[in-house]
Amino acid sequence: MIHDKLDINWYQGDNVVEIARELLGNVLCTNIGGQQTKGRIVETEAYAGTNDKACHANGQRKTRRNEIMFAAGGHAYVYLCYGIHHLFNVVTNIEGRADAVLIRAVEPLDGIEAMMHRRGVREINRQLTAGPGMLTAAMGIKTLHNATRLDGDTIWIEEGETSENQQVISTTRIGVSYAREDALKPWRFYIKENPWVSKY
DNA sequence: GTTATGATTTACT
DNA sequence: GTAAATCATAACG
Numbered sequence: 001m002i003h004d005k006l007d008i009n010w011y012q013g014d015n016v017v018e019i020a021r022e023l024l025g026n027v028l029c030t031n032i033g034g035q036q037t038k039g040r041i042v043e044t045e046a047y048a049g050t051n052d053k054a055c056h057a058n059g060q061r062k063t064r065r066n067e068i069m070f071a072a073g074g075h076a077y078v079y080l081c082y083g084i085h086h087l088f089n090v091v092t093n094i095e096g097r098a099d100a101v102l103i104r105a106v107e108p109l110d111g112i113e114a115m116m117h118r119r120g121v122r123e124i125n126r127q128l129t130a131g132p133g134m135l136t137a138a139m140g141i142k143t144l145h146n147a148t149r150l151d152g153d154t155i156w157i158e159e160g161e162t163s164e165n166q167q168v169i170s171t172t173r174i175g176v177s178y179a180r181e182d183a184l185k186p187w188r189f190y191i192k193e194n195p196w197v198s199k200y
Numbered sequence: 201g202t203t204a205t206g207a208t209t210t211a212c213t
Numbered sequence: 214g215t216a217a218a219t220c221a222t223a224a225c226g
Contacts, residue, residue, distance in 0.1 A: 045207070054207070065222055083220035085208050102207055133208050143221085175207050200208095 011073030016099035020046035032140035035114040039106030054179035057098030069098035085133030167192035
């Protein structure tokens with residue numbers, strides 16, 4: 001079965017919410033530290049640039065941290081949250097439009113041994129990748145991978161199985177209550193009844 | 201220069 | 214159920 005890497009142009013559409021939904025079922029791949037890992041994306045959230053109070057780039061606020069969000073779609077935006085967790089986003093839209101999709105959970109496919117080793121767990125269970133900080137740890141993604149191009153050979157996304165049977169649920173985003181009315185936007189997407197979707 | 205804080209996880213009472 | 218861990222960044226002086 002051939003899986004094609006998503007083309008850089010794929011990321012540059014102007015509807016970040018739609019892209020977040022379409023990312024479900026595709027496969028996030030990393031080749032870091034000599035270990036290749038792959039995981040099917042089962043949960044995402046859209047962050048809609050300057051009009052979204054939950055987005056780091058809201059109100060055209062451009063800083064050193066979120067600078068990469070203003071670049072053209074197809075880059076990785078990785079940053080450290082709570083001093084502990086690395087969060088991985090896919091930058092979308094064209095240069096100057098700071099949209100991004102947060103990858104919140106994946107289902108492990110390849111390199112599971114490496115993931116378990118990085119996470120320090122012995123069994124394959126939700127502890128591996130069912131959460132935005134967990135999946136980056138499992139797949140070896142660190143802040144040094146910020147601004148990585150997703151058409152390279154370190155981090156990329158492949159087309160997944162055709163997902164006719166997957167039912168997509170949309171609901172509110174998590175951990176953004178500070179964003180007031182924008183916290184109510186139903187911009188979190190996940191695959192129904194998939195056991196790897198994050199808790200809370 | 202200082203200080204507050206978070207797109208979370210984990211451990212503990 | 215609640216709280217601690219832990220630090221780069223952003224906002225301010």
